[in-house]
Amino acid sequence: MSALSLLRRSLSTLAATLLLGGAALADSSPLVTTDWLEKNLSDPKVRIVEVSVEPGLYERGHIPGAQNVVWHTDLVDTVTRDIASPEKFQALARKLGIDKDTTVILYGDSNNWFAAWGAWVFDIYGLRDNVKLVDGGRKKWELEKRLVATNPVPVKASTFTVAEPNRKLRARLADVVSVVEKKSDARILDIRSPDEFSGKIIAPAGFQELALRAGHIPGSVNVAWARAVNQADGTIKPVEELRKLYAEVGIDGSKPVITTCRIGERSSHTWFILSRLLGYQVANYDGSWTEYGNTVGLPINNPAGTVWGGK
Amino acid sequence: MSLSDDSGALDYHRAREAAAAGATGVPVAPALPPVRLVTATAVILALAAAIYAVGAHGDPAPQLQLSLILGAAFGFVLQRSRFCFLCIWRDWLDRHDPRGLLGILTALATGLVGYSLIYGAWLPDPAGARLPPTAHIGPVGPALVLAGLAFGAGMAISGSCISAHLYRLGEGSPTSPFALVGAGLGFWLGLLSWNELYLWSIADSPVLWLPRHLGYAGALLVGLTVFAALAYALLRSLPSNPIVSQPRLTPLAAIFHRRWPAWVGGLAVGLIGIAAYFRLSPLGVTAELASRSRQAAASLDLLPSRLEGLDSFRGCATVIRDALLTPNGLFIAGLVAAAFAAALIAGEFRPRRPSTGQALRGLIGGALLGWGTIVGLGCTVGTLLSGISAGAVSGWVFALGLIIGTTATLKLGRRLGLLA
Numbered sequence: 055m056s057a058l059s060l061l062r063r064s065l066s067t068l069a070a071t072l073l074l075g076g077a078a079l080a081d082s083s084p085l086v087t088t089d090w091l092e093k094n095l096s097d098p099k100v101r102i103v104e105v106s107v108e109p110g111l112y113e114r115g116h117i118p119g120a121q122n123v124v125w126h127t128d129l130v131d132t133v134t135r136d137i138a139s140p141e142k143f144q145a146l147a148r149k150l151g152i153d154k155d156t157t158v159i160l161y162g163d164s165n166n167w168f169a170a171w172g173a174w175v176f177d178i179y180g181l182r183d184n185v186k187l188v189d190g191g192r193k194k195w196e197l198e199k200r201l202v203a204t205n206p207v208p209v210k211a212s213t214f215t216v217a218e219p220n221r222k223l224r225a226r227l228a229d230v231v232s233v234v235e236k237k238s239d240a241r242i243l244d245i246r247s248p249d250e251f252s253g254k255i256i257a258p259a260g261f262q263e264l265a266l267r268a269g270h271i272p273g274s275v276n277v278a279w280a281r282a283v284n285q286a287d288g289t290i291k292p293v294e295e296l297r298k299l300y301a302e303v304g305i306d307g308s309k310p311v312i313t314t315c316r317i318g319e320r321s322s323h324t325w326f327i328l329s330r331l332l333g334y335q336v337a338n339y340d341g342s343w344t345e346y347g348n349t350v351g352l353p354i355n356n357p358a359g360t361v362w363g364g365k
Numbered sequence: 366m367s368l369s370d371d372s373g374a375l376d377y378h379r380a381r382e383a384a385a386a387g388a389t390g391v392p393v394a395p396a397l398p399p400v401r402l403v404t405a406t407a408v409i410l411a412l413a414a415a416i417y418a419v420g421a422h423g424d425p426a427p428q429l430q431l432s433l434i435l436g437a438a439f440g441f442v443l444q445r446s447r448f449c450f451l452c453i454w455r456d457w458l459d460r461h462d463p464r465g466l467l468g469i470l471t472a473l474a475t476g477l478v479g480y481s482l483i484y485g486a487w488l489p490d491p492a493g494a495r496l497p498p499t500a501h502i503g504p505v506g507p508a509l510v511l512a513g514l515a516f517g518a519g520m521a522i523s524g525s526c527i528s529a530h531l532y533r534l535g536e537g538s539p540t541s542p543f544a545l546v547g548a549g550l551g552f553w554l555g556l557l558s559w560n561e562l563y564l565w566s567i568a569d570s571p572v573l574w575l576p577r578h579l580g581y582a583g584a585l586l587v588g589l590t591v592f593a594a595l596a597y598a599l600l601r602s603l604p605s606n607p608i609v610s611q612p613r614l615t616p617l618a619a620i621f622h623r624r625w626p627a628w629v630g631g632l633a634v635g636l637i638g639i640a641a642y643f644r645l646s647p648l649g650v651t652a653e654l655a656s657r658s659r660q661a662a663a664s665l666d667l668l669p670s671r672l673e674g675l676d677s678f679r680g681c682a683t684v685i686r687d688a689l690l691t692p693n694g695l696f697i698a699g700l701v702a703a704a705f706a707a708a709l710i711a712g713e714f715r716p717r718r719p720s721t722g723q724a725l726r727g728l729i730g731g732a733l734l735g736w737g738t739i740v741g742l743g744c745t746v747g748t749l750l751s752g753i754s755a756g757a758v759s760g761w762v763f764a765l766g767l768i769i770g771t772t773a774t775l776k777l778g779r780r781l782g783l784l785a
Contacts, residue, residue, distance in 0.1 A: 109498050109499065110498030110499045110646075113486075113487035113488070113497075113498045114498075114643075114644070124495070127494070127495075204486055204487070205486050206486055206487075206489050
């Protein structure tokens with residue numbers, strides 16, 4: 055073997071390593087760009103799933119090939135106020151043709167709130183690393199005037215077997231109470247707006263599900279979810295900026311985190327950022343303020359001093 | 366007191382007879398006073414400018430712009446084909462002229478086929494617990510029958526349904542403005558009685574969607590069979606040759622001057638309905654009017670603070686919106702403007718000073734229309750047309766109540782000498 059061919063071979067190996075390394079790096083991110091998605095629309099191992107809250111949005115035009123998941127019936131149990139049961143989730147994943155080796159790309163309206171809720175439920179049932187969000191969601195896809203489709207694309211059902219639910223990702227009332235009672239060293243991050251946090255208002259106008267009291271869980275800190283997002287296109291800010299943003303209120307990954315909001319949907323957006331992008335140990339508290347704020351016998355913190363929503 | 370028929374039905378009938386008689390004469394050439402043409406041109410240009418402006422500055426622009434365009438198309442079609450549910454029903458009742466009814470059947474059949482096509486894409490399996498997005502599929506129960514009866518009575522008294530009042534506003538009808546004000550009052554009365562009706566019946570009324578039980582093919586087959594049977598029965602009363610020899614019309618006169626055959630209007634209405642459902646939301650003409658009435662009543666503290674379940678039903682939603690421009694608002698604006706332009710060109714814009722009787726009948730009839738609209742979650746367009754097209758049982762039940770209410774009120778009113 056000549057020196058030249060040896061050199062050529064080493065160079066090509068190096069190039070391949072660099073290329074693969076680059077690809078692996080892109081693949082390991084829990085976010086995909088709209089550009090990447092458009093190039094990978096026809097990849098059979100990619101399953102695109104829209105999780106929007108507004109009814110009829112998916113039907114009137116979605117990312118070509120995307121399947122539809124209805125947040126308030128498919129991913130929750132309306133009778134027990136719970137996330138979908140393992141059996142229900144397994145049936146849903148099978149119907150969507152999703153298995154452990156499928157790359158699941160979630161997106162939706164309202165800044166991916168419900169898509170992030172979807173990612174959280176997927177994670178609880180054992181689908182984590184291959185589940186990604188489209189950075190910017192529907193909003194960015196539409197802003198960039200990319201193609202949408204309305205005709206359904208049939209998918210072949212999978213034989214996915216659901217994992218034992220990962221309890222670490224979900225906080226229950228008892229977990230929150232033990233933080234309040236200082237029996238646990240977890241930090242509670244409330245991502246509602248400053249006015250909800252301070253107790254000036256119970257919830258933003260137009261929201262149906264309310265608590266009797268206004269205010270927040272004692273000891274919790276406030277970073278409104280929107281601060282993690284670029285307002286122009288709904289994309290998530292760079293990781294270093296995010297790390298700083300949360301470190302300012304003492305959320306730096308050194309202690310387990312509990313994210314909370316009103317019903318747990320906006321907080322799953324922050325859960326996604328902290329858990330998947332920053333790699334912190336985070337549980338989402340889906341009971342949130344509508345559970346905690348309504349519970350008899352639990353203390354709240356209400357700097358605004360409102361009583362039953364008034365002064 | 367006997368009042369003239371201001372629906373235009375008699376005029377239309379006479380015009381048709383005149384046209385038939387004067388078959389060999391000069392075609393009905395529109396002798397247009399220039400001022401009418403100039404005004405019509407101005408209205409059309411203003412409409413075009415509005416469509417452009419909404420497309421450039423609206424938010425969300427595509428929806429608002431398309432609403433305005435479809436509203437204008439709808440208004441033009443309604444005016445040109447005299448797509449007025451009451452006039453059509455009276456043609457049948459008084460003269461056994463089935464052509465208008467055949468037009469309605471055309472609209473329904475077209476709508477049903479179009480909706481089925483869209484459904485297949487949006488909700489491939491109709492058997493589950495889901496309903497196709499936004500389709501007007503409402504609860505079926507005694508309250509819906511009451512709504513249909515009231516709406517029918519309101520039509521008979523005020524001389525039109527709400528959509529026809531809107532296009533006849535563009536024809537300068539003396540009754541329509543009063544009927545629309547009356548409807549505003551009726552919306553409020555409907556909202557006031559909503560909670561009680563909801564707890565009495567609506568909450569337990571099933572939401573019945575035919576494709577869920579029959580499949581898409583079954584629902585389509587049943588619907589089209591019913592339409593075909595009705596059409597067959599109606600065709601038997603069609604005069605063998607109603608207009609002996611049609612005067613030759615220029616295409617322009619056929620479109621802009623002569624009334625369209627009802628089936629052409631029906632076909633166009635059906636197609637506009639499909640377009641609206643595909644791109645925006647099911648056709649309806651009361652959402653904006655009712656939600657503005659609700660907003661006004663709520664701001665005056667004239668409404669219960671909660672309207673149980675109202676906003677969770679499918680139909681012409683009355684949810685209060687803060688936006689100045691809403692899709693349904695622009696739809697109505699386009700409807701009235703286009704009907705006005707069409708009436709001007711055709712020489713059918715005939716504003717008259719309203720008599721006390723017309724004003725009273727407009728207000729009372731309008732109030733019944735408004736009440737029926739709230740309780741029935743829509744009117745002849747939103748509940749009947751968009752409902753039957755959607756495969757909703759509620760559309761059929763509302764239609765039945767409407768026919769009974771109209772017929773009974775007309776007969777009673779005529780016996781008492783109150784209605785023409």
